[in-house]
Amino acid sequence: MDLTFYLQTFDHFIIYLAVSLVLFAIGTYIFKLVTPYSERAEIKNGNTAVSLKLLGKMAGLVVVLQSAIRHSINLVDLAIWALIAIVIQIVLHLVIEYVLTRNTNLAKEVEKGNIAVGLLLGGVSVLVGMIVAATISY
Template sequence: MNQFWENEYVAIAAYYSVVILCLVVFLAVFELVTKYKNWVEIKNGNLAVAMATGGKIFGIANIFRHTIMQHDSLITMISWGIFGFILLLASYFIFEFLTPSFKIDEEIKNDNRAVGFISMMISIGLSFVIGAGIS
């Protein structure tokens, strides 16, 4: 059985499957903390929500990229990925806190593309910082 798990194709498929599962769970968590429904807004053509959600997807995937490169155990990779996600989630709340003159969620829901773009760039940019810390 060890030979099965040491096969590179099996390892890649395992990492891929776990990351997809984590991505779905983490996006569900983001859905819970935002005041809008991501996929409903995207379906309705809200580009600000699409950019913010795309940034979150990229950020999560980038964090897992670093965890896969650094850790050789699936369990270790998952735990560092969860830790990275928690930091990425914290950055969302910090962004909200640092902009007291307006509500991030309301602006993004109202299709304020400037706010959606900044939200996307924060997720992407901080995912590189988080990933570097994990590496």
């Protein structure tokens, strides 16, 4: 095992980690912008449904970022793929949440604490993230 190789590439690890964490924060922030209620306040008040939904969104985002990291050829490529994937994931989530369930306001159900709906939407975010992640390749 050549320890010098790892020491020489450690800076790349740190840079990719920092950029990925920033992209994660940006994606999470954008998700919070499209949510019609304060997730922070709801979670602080003990709303498990909101917590499950947010956790699913974040997990789906991590899956997408992981794929972007694996398939990128440099930092610019990583940022471009990650931002495209974040936007696609948000759009698909909104389509699923609002268009396919026209007769039920799922956001209101989650805000009211409906754990089943929160878990479903969080799970859908993970599944959509997996599909989006699988499409990031060369």
